[in-house]
Amino acid sequence: MASVGIVGAGLAGLAAGITLQEQGHQATIFEQSCHVGGRVASKEVDGHIVDEGFQIYIDGYPKGLELLDLEALQLRSFAPGAIIHKDDSAQTVGDPLRQLSTLPQTITSNIGTIGDKLKLLRLRYKLSRIDVESIWKQPDSPASDFLFSLGFSERFIENFWRPLFSGITLDPSLSGSANTLQFVFKMLSSSNAVVPANGMREVPAQLAERFEGELKLETPITGVTSNSVKTTTEPHNFDAVIVATAQDSAQKLCNLSPAQSSGWKSCTSIWFAADSAPTNDTYIHLGVETNVNNFAVMSNVSSHYAPDGKATMVATANGTEVTEEQLRADLATWFENQVDEWRTLEVQHIAKAQPQIQPGSNRQLAKKTSNGVILAGDYLADSSINGALESGIAAAALVN
Ligand SMILES: Cc1cc2nc3c(=O)[nH]c(=O)nc-3n(C[C@H](O)[C@H](O)[C@H](O)COP(=O)(O)OP(=O)(O)OC[C@H]3O[C@@H](n4cnc5c(N)ncnc54)[C@H](O)[C@@H]3O)c2cc1C
Incomplete structure (x- = not known):
């Protein structure tokens, strides 16, 4: 010993x-x-749970399965897929293989071509057939090179891959590892994005x-x-x-x-309280060409995030330069003047969020x-x- x-x-x-x-x-x-x-x-602010930035757990993480009792964590799931906000439109991109009801909106959404959506399914299938260890052993390259090599259109990369990847790995440039992108996508498409009922x-x-x-x-x-x-x-x-x-x-x-x-990737998260949520969904909302990279109503996912009759929301941007006014202005284009009623619980500028790891x-x-x-x-x-x-x-x- x-x-x-x-x-x-x-x-x-x-x-x-x-x-x-x-x-x-x-x-x-x-x-x-x-x-x-x-x-x-996580901490409590006026009875609301406020995590350190927007963080999710994925219930298929292999090492979590070894070390954690997931049932005791009382995990609460986000809906598979995302709502993509671009200009004034909001489009749902679901995972029709798990939630058939999202098939029509997913096919008709104009975030990419039908070919892009088929390529997405092909990548999902390929990754479902290899184990995580094999992903890490593949030759690596910047994520953007990998996506172009698979033939995804620029429109789909801008409207889907960039906000998705930057929301999770804080890498809006898509210059990070393609293997990491594949690991994250395999995890998201084979298991659930979740949070423990009482916070991360x-x-x-x-x-x-x-x-x-x-x-x-x-x-x-x-x-x-x-x-x-x-x-x-x-x-x-x-x-x-x-x-x-x-x-x-x-x-x-x-x-x-x-x-x-090789340095740090940073982000800014703002936590809001409101008397009512701007939407009933449990999707992660992704912003295209806005400061807000992602947004979620945490109290829709787990009611413990807010006191009874209240809502807790979090919006995140890449980098630490963005101001609360800029994020509120972006959110107002998504949820109109409801945003004026939201009270700020905490503004988090997180300079050292995730280490840069080169491909x-x-x-x-x-x-x-x-x-x-x-x-x-x-x-x-x-x-x-x-x-x-x-x-x-x-x-x-x-x-x-
Ligand atoms: C904003 C944000 C969003 C994220 N989003 C996600 C996500 O959605 N999904 C996901 O899987 N991961 C996410 N991550 C990444 C994940 O949180 C980290 O990869 C992970 O927590 C790192 O754990 P660690 O033990 O390596 O390092 P750390 O968590 O940094 O732990 C190091 C510990 O060492 C202590 N320490 C340092 N120096 C000393 C000293 N001299 N003496 C004693 N103690 C010391 C520190 O206080 C700290 O507690 C996110 C991270 C952040 C910050």
Whole structure:
């Protein structure tokens, strides 16, 4: 049995802790903030649940199936598909294979040609026949090159792929990995986009509950070696150390060269409260050529997001420059003057939301530095809840 110190109680750190526990090791997690979950967090504002940005869980995430009790999370689903807002029109693009009633609107929507829709079905079919591991092993390229190589029209890429991909991976340029796009599309078309009934915080909270080792919150680590972590007051010795922080923090703690970092993708989310929702649907709404990239009525998806008789909405834009006035003006073209009645619960400018991962980057999942410290985090896998969990599991496997 080894004793292991883990820096960071984000999803990667928690996944590492649980995996080590299952292998019979003794893990201690040190977290600088007052809560577990890192970038996956929620709070209550005037009785409304406000997540850290707009985040969704996908109930087919392979590593979530290994580590989480999905039933206990009381998952609530978004409708499969999306409502696409362009200029003054709103068009529903459903997933007719799962919700037959959306077939007519999906076929007649003018977001792309019939050929585009058939290509979408062909890609969906191809991805249904390969496993996730095989997706990551494919040669990679920028997502936009991949989509053009499949013959999608520019109109369909602009009206569908760009808002969809940028909503989930915060990459409006479509310059990120085509393999990530395929992973996300496979997940979305074979399983459900969901949130836990009581907010995204329930995902890390459940992992923390499963973890039986010591969890020290509000304990920042100031330095590490392969067998010790240093708090502001004292060093703690272990047989192995895992640094499960974001890349920039890991580089500082381990004195690594910052050249390995390729930066962050950012976003702005605004949470609104209202006496009534502007729509009854549970779709994710996507904006084309607007500041608002995506919008959802969270209280339609889970009533727990709002107090009785109220509604909770979230609108998200890429980048941190966009203002509340700009987002409200865009939403007014979708929902007219109802928007004037909405009260702002919180404006979130999230500069460090997801790490930039270049297409073709070596997907290491976890690795040891030259000094023997084990590194974990979404930046070593893919920037998603699944990627962070997978990285934590892989880091645990590097403990001898
Ligand atoms: C706005 C937003 C939207 C997203 N949307 C989605 C989505 O829809 N679906 C999806 O799957 N993923 C989404 N993601 C990505 C997902 O949340 C992350 O990939 C994942 O949470 C990263 O987990 P992690 O453990 O690697 O890192 P983190 O969550 O960053 O955890 C690192 C932890 O280390 C702690 N730490 C850092 N330094 C120290 C130190 N010196 N001492 C002690 N502790 C330290 C931090 O406080 C933090 O708790 C989104 C992320 C954001 C922010």
